[in-house]
Amino acid sequence: MSGLIALLDDVAGIAKVAAASVDDIAGQAVKAGSKAAGAVIDDAAVTPKYVQGFPPARELPIIWKIARGSLINKLVFLLPVGLLLSAFAPWAIPPLLMLGGAYLCFEGAEKIYHALFHKGEAGHDPKTEKVSDLHLEEKKVQGAIKTDFILSAEIMTIALSAIPESTFWMEAGTLAMVGVLITIAVYGAVAILVKLDDIGLWLAQIGRLGATRAFGRFIVKLMPWLMKVLTVVGTAAMIWVGGSIIVHGLAQLGWHAPEEIIHHAAVAVGASVGEGLRGAAEWVTTAALDGVLGLALGFVLIPIGTKIVGPLWASVFGGKKGAAH
Numbered sequence: 001m002s003g004l005i006a007l008l009d010d011v012a013g014i015a016k017v018a019a020a021s022v023d024d025i026a027g028q029a030v031k032a033g034s035k036a037a038g039a040v041i042d043d044a045a046v047t048p049k050y051v052q053g054f055p056p057a058r059e060l061p062i063i064w065k066i067a068r069g070s071l072i073n074k075l076v077f078l079l080p081v082g083l084l085l086s087a088f089a090p091w092a093i094p095p096l097l098m099l100g101g102a103y104l105c106f107e108g109a110e111k112i113y114h115a116l117f118h119k120g121e122a123g124h125d126p127k128t129e130k131v132s133d134l135h136l137e138e139k140k141v142q143g144a145i146k147t148d149f150i151l152s153a154e155i156m157t158i159a160l161s162a163i164p165e166s167t168f169w170m171e172a173g174t175l176a177m178v179g180v181l182i183t184i185a186v187y188g189a190v191a192i193l194v195k196l197d198d199i200g201l202w203l204a205q206i207g208r209l210g211a212t213r214a215f216g217r218f219i220v221k222l223m224p225w226l227m228k229v230l231t232v233v234g235t236a237a238m239i240w241v242g243g244s245i246i247v248h249g250l251a252q253l254g255w256h257a258p259e260e261i262i263h264h265a266a267v268a269v270g271a272s273v274g275e276g277l278r279g280a281a282e283w284v285t286t287a288a289l290d291g292v293l294g295l296a297l298g299f300v301l302i303p304i305g306t307k308i309v310g311p312l313w314a315s316v317f318g319g320k321k322g323a324a325h
Helices: 002-035 037-051 056-088 090-117 134-162 168-206 210-252 257-271 275-317
Strands: none
Touching (some): 037 056, 056 134, 090 275, 134 168, 257 275
């Protein structure tokens, strides 16, 4: 009997340790995932365009296919690579982060450039295609998964850099949880976004109360504006996070001047406002200056990306230049 009690005590102890480990992993995952906010917002902003032009009945299945591909990207491909880098080449993480940050700056700056200088260009209109064609759907899904791979690589690398040094399994568990939670958050939000107009139309048509029908019509009218706002927020977040990654990466590589200049400017702005607003003022100033640096870098990278990297990628991997981009 005493042996059984001792065994139960041991099991209880193991359970407590396991529970504490799960709590630690969850806490680290939340902190690490929050560092990747810019890439996450952009991921959510980019994905809805892949279901535009398809029948409403196909929207959620398409999002599910993309979400499944995103999970495979994160857990099957990127997680093992991240763990190998952390174990055998931690020195490579800052340069890879900076490469991803430069990509975010490039993407954000290119969106702004096209919005300013290419408003009149005819873009791709999915309504002109045979949207019922399964081949088109698979093509869209594969394109979305490829785009997700780049954003997921950035998310996982940022998360990996934010995880405190710990055991292999703690890092693996934290990265896996980051990947799963971010995928659920992003594609859950996307699923809600793409169905909101259908929900609004449904309320407008079958609502028993005038207020209900009016609310439905309001949702339908709001959605185009909401998608535009989400696109703007996603672009701003990309540029801000990309610039921040570059600044911190340069400091890690030994060039502290940009980080120190931004820090001193933020402190100066914080000192000029009230004590209660100092923290917020410093954060906004830091984010704004990171964004300015990121935007400048992005504009510099536009000709490099479109004239050199894009054609080179297309020549190596095949396909049209636009597909390579």
